[in-house]
Amino acid sequence: MGDIFNKETRSQIMRMVKSKGNKSTELKFIEYLKEFKIKGWRRNYKLYGNPDFVFLKLKTAIFIDGCFWHGHNCKNNMPKTNEEYWKNKIEKNKKRDKKVTEHLINKGWKVIRIWECQLKKKNKDQLINMLKDLQ
Numbered sequence: 001m002g003d004i005f006n007k008e009t010r011s012q013i014m015r016m017v018k019s020k021g022n023k024s025t026e027l028k029f030i031e032y033l034k035e036f037k038i039k040g041w042r043r044n045y046k047l048y049g050n051p052d053f054v055f056l057k058l059k060t061a062i063f064i065d066g067c068f069w070h071g072h073n074c075k076n077n078m079p080k081t082n083e084e085y086w087k088n089k090i091e092k093n094k095k096r097d098k099k100v101t102e103h104l105i106n107k108g109w110k111v112i113r114i115w116e117c118q119l120k121k122k123n124k125d126q127l128i129n130m131l132k133d134l135q
């Protein structure tokens with residue numbers, strides 16, 4: 001089967017994909033939930049857009065978005081090569097994120113989107129503030 005990417009791009013993609021399904025981000029978030037004494041969350045709940053965490057009683061869905069994949073402007077880590085490819089991919093993700101958020105809100109859900117970088121210790125106050133309705 002032919003590969004539409006050259007070798008360099010392919011290995012770049014593999015590196016990015018690895019950082020995508022980052023379990024450590026979710027685990028870090030769970031630690032915060034425990035620390036903030038937030039209960040009633042579920043993981044892997046089947047809902048449109050596959051949120052990372054769902055609070056059924058509060059009808060709240062939480063997405064933890066990787067800064068690179070979802071186009072956060074916190075750091076400019078765009079790969080130097082194939083910039084167009086990455087830009088397109090990230091644009092698509094952003095569009096899908098928006099669609100998912102709108103869809104869920106229309107269905108009466110509250111949607112909280114948290115950037116990966118907001119899980120850093122120095123941003124903890126900000127995070128508590130975002131989650132205060134869940135405590």
Ligand SMILES: [Zn+2]
Nearest residue numbers: 067072074117
């Ligand atoms: Zn960020």
